[in-house]
Amino acid sequence: MPIDPCDLIKSDSKLAILPSTFTRLTETINDPRSSLSDIGSIISEDQSLTALLLRLANSAYFALPGKVETITHAVTVIGTQQLQDIVLATSVMGMFKGIPASLISMQEFWRHNLGCGVAGRIFATFRREANTERFFVAGILHDVGRLVMCLTLPDQFSRVLEFSRKENRLLYEAEQELLGFDHASIGGMLLKEWKLPTMLVDSTLFHHDPEGSRQFYEETSIVHVSDIIAHALELGSSGEHVVPPPKSSAWENVGLPLSVLPHVVTQTHRQFEAAAEIFCPAGSI
């Protein structure tokens, strides 16, 4: 009997809703009566999030002269819009526990997604996008559907992995062939279920076929190209062992000259390890 991907999301009650820290934070940020200390007190309840935000505010990325020691100071440095995106990324990273390492290495998985996010943010900076952090989150979330597969269909996914290695097939094609759907479609469904912005839903759902997104094909093309760069530079691994082929129009849709690519690669390499130390330090996942 064919598997319905919608049922997979509903089958695990923990998957259907985002952690309360993110939802409470969003409500507080959107409430005109709330203050910075309200935001700070929500974050302070989560020790690992507090530590991460302090690490981030003190990192070379913000390059501040003084040390950031309080969470309210960290929030002012990071900004509420970026804060929401970062909390979303870390909330999702903390949701998938208990996946056996024989299926997928969580450390390597998040390193791959982080590599894609870092490259996406650099592309966004070159394009002078207003919210570069949105591309970072899009990269972090783009392969999340694969974790849903590992959690809900471990045996079938193990067969998909074996089939793709043995037959030298792309992993997402093997997923489509053996399961009838791929990680991109289930990831997109999950993000829709969480009521996340359409840009994030589309860039996950169509990250192997960016022109499938009508409204956000440029943004999705950036995630598509960044995913390929993360694979080519071997930044972590999402289970896929080869570089997925880019769609022919993808680079054109990114809207930058090819001469930018060496700079994107160099900067991705430089920023990647620093970002990995903040978001997925060894032994934390």
Next chain:
Amino acid sequence: MARICVDMIQPGMLLSGDVRDITGRLLLKAGSVIAERHLYIFKAWGVTGAEIEVSQDRPEQKVETWADPGLMAHIDADLRKIFIHANLEEPFVKELFLLAGSRRAKILSGADV
């Protein structure tokens, strides 16, 4: 033979394929030995990579450790395996392949990327 990134081409290397600019105009023929001035020509005409001979018995070829032809041939062959589903003739893929090779060579030999 190995296809390498323009920033890894060193004087003394032997070309195993023609070097052409973006319009296909021939800049330097296969069999030529790279000289310092060729590097300026390549950069001026937007050449991103070249095919070089990887035989080890070329004493006149003094190269940086990370640009060692044997190492590059090994990386080239290894990268071709992971790029198996991508079309190496496509400009974006071609450029990314070269950049990935250059990055890997520098990491393996402990040079700055």
